Amino acid sequence: xxxxxxxxxxxxxxxxxxxxxxxxxxxxxxxxxxxxxxxxxxxxxxxxxxxxxxxxxxxxxxxxxxxxxxxxxxxxxxxxxxxxxxxxxxxxxxxxxxxxxxxxxxxxxxxxxxxxxxxxxxxxxxxxxxxxxxxxxxxxxxxxxxxxxxxxxxxxxxxxxxxxxxxxxxxxxxxxxxxxxxxxxxxxxxxxxxxxxxxxxxxxxxxxxxxxxxxxxxxxxxxxxxxxxxxxxxxxxxxxxxxxxxxxxxxxxxxxxxxxxxxxxxxxxxxxxxxxxxxxxx
Amino acid sequence: xxxxxxxxxxxxxxxxxxxxxxxxxxxxxxxxxxxxxxxxxxxxxxxxxxxxxxxxxxxxxxxxxxxxxxxxxxxxxxxxxxxxxxxxxxxxxxxxxxxxxxxxxxxxxxxxxxxxxxxxxxxxxxxxxxxxxxxxxxxxxxxxxxxxxxxxxxxxxxxxxxxxxxxxxxxxxxxxxxxxxxxxxxxxxxxxxxxxxxxxxxxxxxxxxxxxxxxxxxxxxxxxxxxxxxxxxxxxxxxxxxxxxxxxxxxxxxxxxxxxxxxxxxxxxxxxxxxxxxxxxxxxxxxxxxxxxxxxxxxxxxxxxxxxxxxxxxxxxxxxxxxxxxxxxxxxxxxxxxxxxxxxxxxxxxxxxxxxxxxxxxxxxxxxxxxxxxxxxxxxxxxxxxxxxxxxxxxxxxxxxxxxxxxxxxxxxxxxxxxxxxxxxxxxxxxxxxxxxxxxxxxxxxxxxxxxxxxxxxxxxxxxxxxxxxxxxxxxxxxxxxxxxxxxxxxxxxxxxxxxxxxxxxxxxxxxxxxxxxxxxxxxxxxxxxxxxxxxxxxxxxxxxxxxxxxxxxxxxxxxxxxxxxxxxxxxxxxxxxxxxxxxxxxxxxxxxxxx
Numbered sequence: 001x002x003x004x005x006x007x008x009x010x011x012x013x014x015x016x017x018x019x020x021x022x023x024x025x026x027x028x029x030x031x032x033x034x035x036x037x038x039x040x041x042x043x044x045x046x047x048x049x050x051x052x053x054x055x056x057x058x059x060x061x062x063x064x065x066x067x068x069x070x071x072x073x074x075x076x077x078x079x080x081x082x083x084x085x086x087x088x089x090x091x092x093x094x095x096x097x098x099x100x101x102x103x104x105x106x107x108x109x110x111x112x113x114x115x116x117x118x119x120x121x122x123x124x125x126x127x128x129x130x131x132x133x134x135x136x137x138x139x140x141x142x143x144x145x146x147x148x149x150x151x152x153x154x155x156x157x158x159x160x161x162x163x164x165x166x167x168x169x170x171x172x173x174x175x176x177x178x179x180x181x182x183x184x185x186x187x188x189x190x191x192x193x194x195x196x197x198x199x200x201x202x203x204x205x206x207x208x209x210x211x212x213x214x215x216x217x218x219x220x221x222x223x224x225x226x227x228x229x230x231x232x233x234x235x236x237x238x239x240x241x242x243x244x245x246x247x248x249x250x251x252x253x254x255x256x257x258x259x260x261x262x263x264x265x266x267x268x269x270x271x272x273x274x275x276x277x278x279x280x281x282x
Numbered sequence: 283x284x285x286x287x288x289x290x291x292x293x294x295x296x297x298x299x300x301x302x303x304x305x306x307x308x309x310x311x312x313x314x315x316x317x318x319x320x321x322x323x324x325x326x327x328x329x330x331x332x333x334x335x336x337x338x339x340x341x342x343x344x345x346x347x348x349x350x351x352x353x354x355x356x357x358x359x360x361x362x363x364x365x366x367x368x369x370x371x372x373x374x375x376x377x378x379x380x381x382x383x384x385x386x387x388x389x390x391x392x393x394x395x396x397x398x399x400x401x402x403x404x405x406x407x408x409x410x411x412x413x414x415x416x417x418x419x420x421x422x423x424x425x426x427x428x429x430x431x432x433x434x435x436x437x438x439x440x441x442x443x444x445x446x447x448x449x450x451x452x453x454x455x456x457x458x459x460x461x462x463x464x465x466x467x468x469x470x471x472x473x474x475x476x477x478x479x480x481x482x483x484x485x486x487x488x489x490x491x492x493x494x495x496x497x498x499x500x501x502x503x504x505x506x507x508x509x510x511x512x513x514x515x516x517x518x519x520x521x522x523x524x525x526x527x528x529x530x531x532x533x534x535x536x537x538x539x540x541x542x543x544x545x546x547x548x549x550x551x552x553x554x555x556x557x558x559x560x561x562x563x564x565x566x567x568x569x570x571x572x573x574x575x576x577x578x579x580x581x582x583x584x585x586x587x588x589x590x591x592x593x594x595x596x597x598x599x600x601x602x603x604x605x606x607x608x609x610x611x612x613x614x615x616x617x618x619x620x621x622x623x624x625x626x627x628x629x630x631x632x633x634x635x636x637x638x639x640x641x642x643x644x645x646x647x648x649x650x651x652x653x654x655x656x657x658x659x660x661x662x663x664x665x666x667x668x669x670x671x672x673x674x675x676x677x678x679x680x681x682x683x684x685x686x687x688x689x690x691x692x693x694x695x696x697x698x699x700x701x702x703x704x705x706x707x708x709x710x711x712x713x714x715x716x717x718x719x720x721x722x723x724x725x726x727x728x729x730x731x732x733x734x735x736x737x738x739x740x741x742x743x744x745x746x747x748x749x750x751x752x753x754x755x756x757x758x759x760x761x762x763x764x765x766x767x768x769x770x771x772x773x774x775x776x777x778x779x780x781x782x783x784x785x786x787x788x789x790x791x792x793x794x795x796x797x798x799x800x801x802x803x804x805x806x807x808x809x810x811x812x813x814x815x816x817x818x819x820x821x822x823x824x825x826x827x828x829x830x831x832x833x834x835x836x837x838x839x840x841x842x843x844x845x846x847x848x849x850x851x852x853x854x855x856x857x858x859x860x861x862x863x864x865x866x867x868x869x870x871x872x873x874x875x876x877x878x
Contacts, residue, residue, distance in 0.1 A: 011737045043718045045562075048729070056728070056737055061718035063565055064728040064738075065558070066588050072522075072555035076562025076570065077718075079520045079546050084566060084719055105551035257546055266567040266717070268544035270517040272682035278539050279511055279680055282503060 002038050004029035007058045014053060020197035020208070021050060023171035024118055025057055028087070030174065031181035037085060043077065044087045045070040047099060049125050051091035051118035051197075068099025071106040074113050075253070081264040082254035085185070086113040093123050096132040096152045103154075107161040110189040112252040114181065117154055117192065118171070120199035121206045128202035138205055154194040155233035155245060159226065164250040165191030166229065168242045170215045171198065172208055176242065183244060189252040196240070211240075219243035313343065313368040313491045316375040317441060318392055320361030321384030323354050326431070329459075330438035331362030335502055335673050336455050337442055338366045342496030346371045346785070347673040348862060353527070353611040359387050366491060370499075370677065372639065372785025376864040379489055382441045384420055384433055401487045403440050405433075416444075416485055423477045432474035439478035446492035449479050500677040505669035505782070508640040508676070509599060510535035512647025513571055514543060517686040518597075520563035520570040521547045522556040527611045528667035529573040529601035553578035557585030560596050564589075565727065567690065567717040569651055573599035576618045577607065579625070586660050587626035592727045593658035593705070593713070593752070597650050602666040604860045613860030614668035616781055616833035620842065622662045623810050631755050633661040634810035638767075638784030640676045642807055643669070648683070653762055655689045657755045658712060664809075666833070668862040669782035693721035700724075703734040707747060711754035756811055763808040765816045770795070770802030775827040775876065778851065780806040780839050783863055787831055790868035801872060806839070812846040821849050829853045829875060831868055 007029040015021050032042060039059040046052035048067035055062035065073050070088045077084055095103050095117045106115070122140070123129040129142045132152040139146045158166045165187040169177040177195065184191035196215065198208040218241035220228050229246035254260050262268065317334065321327050328349055338345050343366040351360035365375045376395065381402040383389040389404055396402060401414045408415060418440055424432035439452055452475050460468045510532050513521070523533045537547045550556035556572045563570040574582060579600045589596045600622055604615040622634050633653055637646040647663060654661035691714040693699040699716075702723035706713045713734075718725040726736030731748055733739045767784070769791055779787040784805040794801040804820060821828065830840035830851045837854035844850050855871040857863055 014738075040722055040724055041719055043566075053738075056726075059724065061725045062727065062736075063562075063592070063718075064730065065561075065592075066584060066729055069554065069558045069585070069588075072550065072558035073562035073565070075548070075555075076520060076522065076559035076564075077566035078562075079548060079559070080563040080566035080568035080570070081719075101551050102555055105555065259540060259544070259546065262544075265519045265544050265546060268519075270544075270686050272515075272684055274542055275511070275514045275682045278514065278542060279682075282501075282507060282511075 002033045002036050004033045006039055007032060007060065009057050009059050011056050013057050015050060016201050018200040019050070020120060020171035020199065021054065021118060023174055024116065024177065024195055024197060025054060027174045027177035027181060028054070028058065030178040031185065034178065035182055035185060041085060042087065043084050044089060045074045045077070046089040047091075047094040049091035049094045051089050052094055054089040068094050068097070068102060070094070071099060071102040071111070071115070075106065075109065075111050078111055078113070078254050079265065081266045082112070082260055083264050087185075088113055088115045090115065090117050092117060092119040092121060092131045092133040092154075096154055104161060107158055107163045107190055109253040110164060110250055112189055112254065114184040115190060115192045116181070117194045118197045119154065119194050120197040120203055121151070122199050122203040124199050124202055135205065153233060153236070155192065156230060158192045159230055159233055159246055163192055163246070164189040164248050165244070166233065166246040167191070167193045167244045168240070169193050169195040170211055170242050171195055172212055173215065173242065176217060180244065187247065189250050196242070214238060214240040215242050216240070217243050220245050223247040313366065313494070314371070314375070315367070315379040315489055315491060316363060316365045316377060317380040317382070318361055318363045318378045318395070319382040319384070319437060319441065320359065320388030320392060321434070322356070322387070323351060323358045323360050324356040325384050326434035327351070327360045327362050327384075330434040331364065332673070333438050333455055333459055334362070334364055334441065336459070337447055337451060338364065339498055339502045339675065340451065340455070341447065341492055342498055343367060343491065344370045344499055344675050345502060345673065346374065346675065348374050348668065349671045350861070351612050359391065361388065361392070370675070372674070373789045373865050374862060376866050380441060380444065380487065382437050384437055399488060401444065403437065403444065403482065416482055418478065418481045420478070423481065424474055426477070427470050427474045432470060435471045435474040436478035439475035440482045443479040443482050444485060444487045446490035448492070449476065452479065500675045502673050502675050503640060504531065504671060504673055505640065505643050505665060506531035506671070507535050508643035509647050509663065509665060509670070511680060512644040513651070514539065514545070515644065515680070515682045516648045516651035517569050518571050518651065519544055519546070519568035520560065521545070521572065522550050522559035522563075522570070523547070523572050523574065524550050524553045524556050524578060526553075526575045526578045528603055528670050529575050529578070529599060531670055532573040532599060532601065553581035554584065557582040557596070557598065558588070561585060561589050561592070561594050564594050564596055565592070565718065567720070569655065571597040571599065571651070573601060575601050575603050576605050576621070579618065579622065583625040586632075587628070587630070588729050589660040590626065590630040590632065590752070591729055591731070593715075594727070595654040595658055596660050597647070597654055597663065598660065599663045599665060601670050602664060604858065610860040612667065614666045614782075614833060614862055615858065615860060616664070616666060616783070617838070617858070618664060619780070619809065619834070619838040622664060623842070630752055631657070631659050631759055632810065633659065633759065634664060635661070635807060636664040636781030636809055637669070637807055638781055638805055640674050641678050644680050646807055652687065653759070656712070657759055658715060659755065659759070664781055666782050689715065691716050693723055696723055704736045705732060705734045705748065705751070707734060707751055710758060711751045760811045760813060763811060763813040763816075765813060766804040766806040766820070768802065768804055768820065771804065771820060773802030774800040775802070775829065775872065776821070777801065777803040777829050777831050777868070777872070778806070778839060778843065779803060779831045780809060783831055783833060786863040786865045786868055789865035790872065793865060793869045794872055799872070799876065812842065814846050817843070818847050818849070821847070827852045827876070829855055829872060831855045831863070833857050833863065
C-alpha cells in the first residue's frame with residue numbers, strides 16, 4: 001500500500017506560501033499513491049524554474065537538470081531503460097521557451113512520459129518577467145509597456161504536432177488534477193497536462209480567483225475528435241475548460257526501435273565476439 | 283605512339299609521350315607512390331578511392347589516403363590521394379606519381395604536383411604537355427555502359443591497369459564493394475572497369491608496383507571507424523548526435539551496427555538535445571556518447587557543465603574542422619584544443635584526449651569511456667577531418683576486451699540503501715554511483731550545487747566541500763595520463779605535436795635526421811589534465827629547441843605547455859588552411875627555423 005505521505009520529502013520546501021505549485025505537488029502525491037507506484041520506482045526529471053524544483057519536494061528518484069532540457073534527458077534515460085516510469089515537471093518558460101525545440105520533438109517522438117507544465121504565465125525564479133504564455137499587454141519590470149507578442153498555446157501546439165494525450169488542469173482542483181495525472185500515466189506515449197497555476201508573487205492578473213472563476217470541467221466527449229479537441233484547447237477567456245482534450249492510441253518511441261523488444265538496453269549483455277565479428281566484416 | 287581508336291567506336295585514346303623510352307624506365311627498388319584521382323563532387327571519387335585502397339592493400343602495400351572534398355553535393359572539386367609503399371606510411375606525400383583526372387579542373391589544379399617522371403590519365407584532351415599523359419574518355423566509355431555514373435569505375439580501372447594490377451583482382455574487388463546491390467549494378471561496374479582497363483593496356487607506366495606484390499600487411503580503415511569500434515569495445519549502448527561534418531561518419535558506423543549489438547543511435551533535434559540525451563542515458567545506466575564538430579560542441583558546452591556538476595559520465599567526440607562558425611566544413615583543423623579544455627561554466631575536472639593513429643583512436647576511445655565512468659567526469663576526444671575521413675593501415679590487431687568494467691553500485695553494496703547519498707564525500711572525490719529505480723536507493727541529482735544527498739543548498743561550507751570534492755579527483759586523474767610518445771627525445775631540437783599530425787611529424791623527423799639534423803619529437807595523446815611532471819622531466823634540458831607543430835593559428839598547445847609547465851616553445855610551425863600537413867612542409871619549416 002502506497003500512501004501520499006510516502007512521497008513526503010525531508011527537504012525543506014522553498015516556494016512562496018500560497019504558491020500554485022503546492023496544489024500540483026499534492027495532486028502528484030495523490031496520483032502516485034493511488035497508482036500504487038512507490039517512491040523508489042518513479043523517476044522525475046525537471047529543467048530549471050520554480051516548477052522544476054518540484055521533485056526536490058518529493059521522495060523519489062530525480063534529476064533536476066538544465067533550463068529547458070528535461071525532455072532530451074528523459075528520452076536518453078528511456079533509451080537506456082525503457083521500463084522507467086517518468087514524470088517531467090516543467091514550467092511555461094522551461095517547456096515552451098527555452099525548451100521549445102525539445103518540446104516539439106518529444107511530441108514527434110512520442111516519448112513515453114507524463115509532462116506536467118506548471119503554467120503560471122510568468123517567470124517566477126527570475127522574478128516576474130513575461131513568459132511565453134503571458135497575456136498580451138501584461139506589464140512587468142522588463143516589459144514596462146506590456147507584452148506585445150501573442151501567448152503560446154501549449155495544448156494547441158501539442159495537438160497540431162500529433163500528441164496522443166493533451167489535457168489542461170488547474171492547480172486549484174487537486175482531485176481533478178490527480179485524476180488527470182493518473183490517466184496521463186496510464187497513457188502509453190507522451191502525455192501533456194498544461195496546468196493553470198497561480199503565481200502569488202509575480203502574476204497579479206492571473207490570480208487564483210482569476211483561474212477559479214474561469215475553470216470549468218469539460219472532457220472531450222469523444223477524446224479522438226481532433227476538431228473538438230482543438231476547440232477546447234483554443235478556448236481561453238471568460239471560461240477555460242479543464243480536462244482531457246484529446247486522447248488516442250499511438251505507438252510510443254522506444255517500442256518503435258528495433259532491438260529494444262529484447263528488453264531495456266541496460267539489462268543486455270556485452271559480447272566481445274559480436275563486436276569482433278563487426279570488425280571482421282569491415 | 284599515337285593511337286586513335288575512336289574510329290572503331292570504342293574510345294578516343296592517344297598517348298602523348300615525347301620519348302617513348304621514358305615510360306619504360308626500370309622499376310624502383312623502394313616503392314613510394316602517390317596516386318591522385320580527382321573530379322567533381324557526385325562523380326563518386328570517394329567510392330573509387332576505397333576501391334583503389336583495397337586493391338593496393340590486397341596487393342601487400344602499406345597505404346594511407348586522404349579524401350579531399352568541398353562542402354557541396356554536386357559540382358566543386360574533390361580528390362582522393364593515396365600513397366602506397368613497401369614500408370609503413372602515416373602521412374600524405376606532396377608529389378604525385380599518377381594523376382587520374384575525371385575533369386579538366388583536376389588537371390589544372392594538380393598538374394604542378396605531378397613528378398617529372400609522373401604520369402597522368404585524363405578525360406579531356408590537352409593542348410600540349412611535357413608530362414606523360416594518356417587521354418581516355420571516361421565518360422564516353424561509361425555512357426556506352428548506360429550512364430556517365432560509371433566514369434569513376436572506368437578511371438579507377440585504367441589507373442590500376444597502368445600500375446600493373448590484374449583484371450581478376452579488380453573484378454573481385456568490385457563484386458565485393460557493390461555486394462548487396464543489384465546484380466545489374468555489379469555487372470555494369472565490371473564492364474566499365476574492363477573498358478578502362480583495356481583502354482590503357484598497351485601502356486606501361488615506369489612504376490609497376492603490382493609486379494611485386496605480397497601478402498596484405500593489415501586492415502585498412504578510416505579514423506572514424508576506429509573511433510566507432512572503440513566505442514563498441516567500451517560497450518557504448520546509446521549514441522545521440524546532430525549531423526555535422528566531419529563527425530557524422532562516426533555515427534554512421536554505429537548506426538550500421540545497431541542490428542547486431544545492444545546499441546541505439548538517435549538523431550537529436552540539435553546538439554543541445556544530443557548531449558542531454560547522452561547524459562540522460564548515462565544517468566540511467568548505459569554508456570553513452572555523442573560526436574560533433576566545433577560548432578556543435580559550442581552548443582554542448584551547457585550540457586558539459588551539467589555532466590560535470592551532476593558527475594554523470596559522458597564521452598564527446600569533437601571531430602575538428604576550421605572555424606570560427608561554419609568555417610571550412612569539410613576540411614581539417616586542430617583549433618579546439620583550448621576551447622575543449624576550458625569550455626563551460628566555471629571550472630571542473632575533465633579528460634581531453636587526441637589520438638594520433640588508428641590504434642590510438644580505438645584504444646583512446648576505450649580509455650575515455652572507462653575513465654569518464656571511473657571518475658564520473660566528462661571525457662572529450664579530439665579528432666579531426668583528416669583523421670576521420672582518411673584511410674590508414676592498421677598493422678596491429680584490434681582486441682576487444684572480454685569484459686567491460688563498470689563503476690556502478692547497487693543496494694547490495696550499500697549499508698543503508700534507503701539513505702543513499704549520491705554525492706557522499708569520499709577521500710578520492712568519487713562517490714559510489716547507483717542507478718535510478720534500480721533498488722531501494724533513491725538517486726537524487728541536481729544541477730544546482732547540492733548536498734551529499736543531492737538536494738540544493740547554498741551553504742558556504744557545503745559549496746566549498748563539493749567544489750573540493752570534484753577537484754580532488756584530479757591527482758588520480760593525472761596519474762592516468764600517458765606520457766607523450768617519444769622519438770629521439772634526446773635530440774637537440776624537439777618537435778611537439780598532438781593528435782592526427784603525429785604521422786607527418788614522425789616522417790619529418792626521419793627525413794631531417796636523414797640529412798644530418800638532430801631532431802626528435804614528442805607526440806601527445808593524453809592532453810588534459812596535463813601531465814605536467816612527465817613533460818617537465820622530458821623537457822628538462824634547457825638548451826633544447828622546442829618547436830610546436832599544430833593545425834591552428836594560435837599555437838594552442840604551445841600556450842598550454844607554457845601555462846602548465848613554465849616551459850616556453852622556441853618556434854611554432856602552424857598550418858590553418860584546412861589541409862593536412864605534408865611532412866615536407868614541416869621539414870622545410872624546421873630547416874628554416876634552425877637557420878635563424
